[in-house]
Amino acid sequence: MSEKNLGPEGADGRAPRVLLAVCGGIAAYKACEVLRGLQRAGCDVRVTMTEDALRFVGAATFEALSGAPVATSLYGHPGSAIPHIELAEWADVALVVPATANVMAKMACGIADDCLTTTLLACHGCCPVLVAPGMNVHMWQSPATQANAETLRSRGVHLVGPDCGRLACGDVGEGKLAPVDQIVAAARAALGAGDLAGLRLVVTAGPTHEAIDPVRFIANRSTGKMGYALAEAAVARGAEVTLVSGPTALGCPAGARRVDVVSAAQMRDATLAAFEDADAAICCAAVADYTPARPADHKLKKSREHLDAIELVETADILAELCAAKGERVVAGFAAETDDLLAHATEKLRRKGADLIVANDVSRPESTFGADTNRVALVTAAGVRQLETMPLRAVADAVLDAVRDLGAAR
Ligand code: CTP
Numbered sequence: 001m002s003e004k005n006l007g008p009e010g011a012d013g014r015a016p017r018v019l020l021a022v023c024g025g026i027a028a029y030k031a032c033e034v035l036r037g038l039q040r041a042g043c044d045v046r047v048t049m050t051e052d053a054l055r056f057v058g059a060a061t062f063e064a065l066s067g068a069p070v071a072t073s074l075y076g077h078p079g080s081a082i083p084h085i086e087l088a089e090w091a092d093v094a095l096v097v098p099a100t101a102n103v104m105a106k107m108a109c110g111i112a113d114d115c116l117t118t119t120l121l122a123c124h125g126c127c128p129v130l131v132a133p134g135m136n137v138h139m140w141q142s143p144a145t146q147a148n149a150e151t152l153r154s155r156g157v158h159l160v161g162p163d164c165g166r167l168a169c170g171d172v173g174e175g176k177l178a179p180v181d182q183i184v185a186a187a188r189a190a191l192g193a194g195d196l197a198g199l200r201l202v203v204t205a206g207p208t209h210e211a212i213d214p215v216r217f218i219a220n221r222s223t224g225k226m227g228y229a230l231a232e233a234a235v236a237r238g239a240e241v242t243l244v245s246g247p248t249a250l251g252c253p254a255g256a257r258r259v260d261v262v263s264a265a266q267m268r269d270a271t272l273a274a275f276e277d278a279d280a281a282i283c284c285a286a287v288a289d290y291t292p293a294r295p296a297d298h299k300l301k302k303s304r305e306h307l308d309a310i311e312l313v314e315t316a317d318i319l320a321e322l323c324a325a326k327g328e329r330v331v332a333g334f335a336a337e338t339d340d341l342l343a344h345a346t347e348k349l350r351r352k353g354a355d356l357i358v359a360n361d362v363s364r365p366e367s368t369f370g371a372d373t374n375r376v377a378l379v380t381a382a383g384v385r386q387l388e389t390m391p392l393r394a395v396a397d398a399v400l401d402a403v404r405d406l407g408a409a410r
Pocket of ligand 1: 285
């Protein structure tokens with residue numbers, strides 16, 4: 001890869017440069033929002049489009065938004081005889097939004113039959129390439145597209161999404177373009193913006209709900225605020241964040257990928273799956289330790305069932321499972337306690353095999369559930385570091401500093 005100044009605060013002080021390659025899919029209009037998001041993040045954006053993309057959004061729109069000519073043809077490009085090479089060498093990162101099955105196939109085969117695909121081919125050795133697929137579920141799942149996606153991945157192309165959801169054609173399934181914020185965050189991470197750029201982090205947050213019957217559940221007082229603050233701070237510092245969240249009233253932090261779960265069992269499965277491709281995890285969720293052994297499939301009636309006991313079984317310890325699987329990766333947990341804070345936290349560090357336990361005394365008003373501040377101690381094998389009472393965002397940054405210093409940042 002050629003030497004370039006990556007990141008907004010690079011040696012020559014210029015803005016990071018993103019080449020946005022827009023293909024002919026219904027999600028092409030979302031590329032406008034991606035362009036705006038990149039500009040808000042301080043990037044200079046140039047656009048290349050396929051002929052088909054022009055049927056969805058006119059070049060004039062991208063020209064007005066980017067303030068520069070849009071490259072749609074190899075010939076007659078204003079001010080450039082060889083636009084594909086100039087664009088590839090200009091860019092710090094190339095971003096394909098939406099990547100159609102056709103363009104992914106061309107990229108995998110090295111086909112360069114228009115301005116966009118020729119430019120992407122020329123990006124090899126010049127800049128990282130990110131691909132955000134957007135297509136019908138059947139096209140995405142077709143063996144050809146899956147093989148092409150694998151080929152691209154094996155060559156270092158970074159795939160952002162696709163997501164699962166309702167598609168333009170009405171089908172529901174995988175193939176939906178990833179959220180704009182997530183695409184922008186991935187581009188920023190590839191640009192090396194932020195001290196956690198490139199770090200793939202899993203954060204668990206919120207409570208879990210353990211069903212007794214279809215209308216009742218066992219839960220706890222967690223609001224998810226601390227976990228969400230961690231996710232938001234990590235995104236702002238360039239990490240790629242998967243937020244596995246129990247039921248909360250909070251909106252997803254911009255740029256994070258949120259996986260919604262309800263029960264401890266669901267949180268375990270989602271967290272272990274996300275951790276497979278991650279560099280670090282922070283378990284902030286207040287996971288129920290017990291769940292009803294046999295949740296009723298109908299609403300229990302007090303006159304009929306005379307419920308006087310609920311048999312409980314232990315849930316899986318997600319943090320301990322992550323620690324068992326972590327290898328060289330960094331895993332942190334929380335200890336929310338009302339007494340003997342540091343003794344319990346130190347015992348959890350050892351018993352679960354974690355690299356860091358963030359101990360907080362939930363009996364104090366400034367560090368209890370739902371507060372906008374927290375007062376924590378960072379407990380590691382090296383010892384205990386007590387922090388002052390601080391806003392959640394500052395606590396989140398201190399926890400992320402500790403995770404980074406434990407070796408998570410690559
Ligand atoms: N945790 C987890 N899975 C569980 C229980 C807890 O991942 N089933 C994680 C929490 O997210 C937190 C840490 O483990 O990071 C400590 O949780 P806590 O409930 O305090 O620990 P327990 O081992 O359950 O101990 P106790 O409830 O007896 O204090």
